[in-house]
Amino acid sequence: MYRNLLIIVAGCSILLGIFFISFNGTARGRADYAWVNGAEPETLDVTFMTGQPEGEIAFAIFEGLTVYHPKTLEPMPGVAKSWEQKDLTFTFHLRPDAWWVKKGEIYTVDGMKQNVTAHDFVYAWQRQCWPETGSQYSFLLDYIVGIEEFKTATAEQWKQVIDRLAKEGKPAPSKLSELEEKIRKEVEEFRSRLWNDKVGIKTPDDLTLEVTLKSFVPYFIQLTNFYPLFPLPRQAIAQYGNQWTMPDNIVTNGPYMLEDWRFNSFIRLKKNPFYWETEKHTTARIAELKTIEKRSRSEENELKLLESLGSFEKRGLVTLDALAIEQEDIALNLYVNGDVDKIRRVIPQVVGEVLRENKLHPIPHLHHEVEPAIYYYDVNLELPVFKSPETGRKIRQALALAIDRKRLIREVSRAEQSPAYSMVADLMLGYNAEPRFGTGDLAKDIAEAKKLLEEVKAEGVTLPTLRILYNTLEAHKSIAAFIQDQWKQNLGIDAKLENQEWQVYLNSRRTGQFDLARAGWIPDYSDPNTFLELFTCDDLESDKNPARLDQPIIYNQQNHSKYHNPHYNRIVLQYSARMLDYLSTPEKRKQIIEDVKSWPAYQQAIEGKVRKTGTTSIADLEKNMDEFGKLTSPEEQLQKSLAIRMLLLEIAEQMLMWDVPVIPIYHYTSSELWPPELEGIASNEREVHPPKYLRWKGDKRPAGSRYDAFPRFWPKYVPKEKEVVTEK
């Protein structure tokens, strides 16, 4: 009689059964610290990492020669317990108790406990350079003697091997291990011989690493705490291939270990009990630092940090969760609800109001700072209207001048970004960053822009409708719409918006199918070079190497505008990269200055530009060059060459901003949230927070939600009935 009902009940029971079988939730329990890590990490193999989500995990489970200071990002001892520099050679002394760890135990090979040795670094750096690896960060090693030659030669050999196999009708190999024994041996021997002969990386013993640079790069030591230069466990990689990063196989050397990894969900990290920074170690290190009479700035910072935070062994957090959440609105909800302890950004929809509220009633959770990253537009210089050096340049400049960036920030982007009139942000040590175009007065700028356009029109140039390309995202769209409106109102120029899906947009930019395109850049390291290098290209004029005579211009991967200025290229790619060489004789020094002066727009753009220091850059450059000639000690010369390098880079930026191949819009700001009870974390220009230093005040994670910290946005819910009762 109840057959029908039974069918329904049975159906539902089957479904519920399926549910109970397939429910794979993990009550992972509360971690000491959980943070929103953005997208699912693509890999935990440091050779292949490129993004921030991967980086955050890398800083927890691996460790390089040095470690970031959480605030200043200065290098502090990591696997290297100390290092010294003599001329162009850095010698790193590795600590003997930096262990490789696997699944909570010290990693052993043939019964031998494995510590991190200099060879592990050499292996990792070689792996970066091999052509079959396809690493995107191998250029960081180019500052080392012989690396570029090594990369070129191995790439050529690899190509020969592939060609040889192709002739025999065999498929192209993607790994060394796919090759036949004989050929593989041949390749390996060639590589090791080449490395030993050419490359300035030596290992006198297991715990000493010597690195010789081609020329002095002030930021090289900073790079040693960046993940592409981390060591790798050779044996584990040989054993497991590209599966070596899975939780069961991975061998790590950082303060944390990988405990669990759920795809698109979370990564659980656990404190490494064998990590070298023990209570004893910290006490000894503090004592050691105190005995130094004249502490350097970084030693002073390290001492303060250690004293305030205590040792990792005693106070470091035990479990960490990195959540793979990309949606910033959900991240914010989770933060306010007390489920996570750090998020990267307050969503654009509310950030304006949060910042306003913060001014009235400071929100201790909010960490808002200007960053060096920049939002800009590429201008396609191959477009007929922009191509001409004279009229094209004037139109570009007019476009750059006629944007009310302050209003854009106030009404559209709303995170109190800093309006950009230059490409290099004001955060680089020793670099004079200042607005490179515009007067600071919008009315004057617009008048100037109009004048430029009049001149262009007088020459008979007609302006087509310009297309602004951006990848599909509401924030980009509203900025583009604002700029479109500005150009129409201020200049009478028509623009139309064009949005494309991410991959299509990347493709259009790469192949030059755009008029103007949205772009952004986050610096790789703290040096103006990271921005200026983007707009260089390799060509015959700037590189007078006859062997390259028949080669086409190779633009930098990011030079989508196709900017081509030989003077600029020489300054950024040659002079500043080997500054001491180029300053070595009076003739060479004179040649640099002449090179600057022979740039066609030199008089207006450089000689005529008095900077906020009250001088022109060229006058400063000449003065410093003269002074350099009088110096005798290598140490003083090195210091002076650094100052000259910065001036030259500044001149390069002046060239760039005169030619306007890109239109800077604004410098980003960060709006990270973390609770005031969290210690050992600070805003810094790269938004990296090494988890090693994290501590809770009172060593306990505060429980509960954080609605009260944002009273205007999450008003406390008061049930209606109660109000009625009290009124009566």
Next chain:
Amino acid sequence: MIRFVFGRLISVILTIWFVATLSFFLIRLAPGNPFANELRGATPEVTEAKKREYHLDLPLREQYWIWLRGVVTGDLGPSMKYRGKTVNEIIRQTFPTSIALGSVAMVFAVVLGMMTGVIAALKKNTPIDYGLMAVAVFGISLPSFILATLGIVVLVFWARLFPLAGWETYSNVLLPGLALSLPFAAKISRLTRVGMIEILGEDFIRTAHAKGLSERQIVIKHALRGAMLPVVSYLGPAFALILTGSLVIEKIFFIPGLGTIFVQAATNRDYNVVLGTVVVFSSLLCFFNFVVDLSYTFLDPRVKPVSGR
């Protein structure tokens, strides 16, 4: 009967093959590649090395054969975005989550939908009927993410009844399950109501009344059976829709299911993951339709399995 089942199965396999093949070529026609990004190190040489690693340097036909051979042997290939992960592994980790969420949502949808549908039909043209059907219209018209957001505001932020997001305990399942099920519950409710009303007007119901059967017996034994047919035929596609449509809900509640992966993979041009999910989802869709066809033969005496198609 065996011929019917067998014929059906063959057409299911052919459909899946066709969908997969079409997707294979379509995704490769789309601009971009799995390795394109904005970084400065993404040189042509780097892209070449990676293409070689994943056989993308081979002619399209060969790529297709390699892939098809893999699929037939149950190996969906490596992910091109997530280094060292295979598509099989990704699906194994995420698909159970989607299934769990989908089956709970389905139960909610059936129970809520049929109950309200039956009540509305019995109280035809009364305020109760109008009220329930008005709610159902809302349910159908409102997308589930709006319901989910409303649910979060009311039940999480105000009433503090449920956890906000995650996939840890059973309490994590309720809110997303409910939000996901409501549009389907509304549809089922309307289908049940229409089916019931039609059946209740039939002659054999009048005969049943005349025989003096109780109202409850008539409804449950006779009317419900007829009303279930349109509902059952909807269940197959509905379950597939719930599984594939859970994407937004998965995102809002931070649930690590397959729906999210599908969309992410398409934007990343992670070819193998896209194709893997396409194979899984199309198999599901075909499978459920197949099951529904079979169940018809049990539920409705008028449907007789005849031949292959």
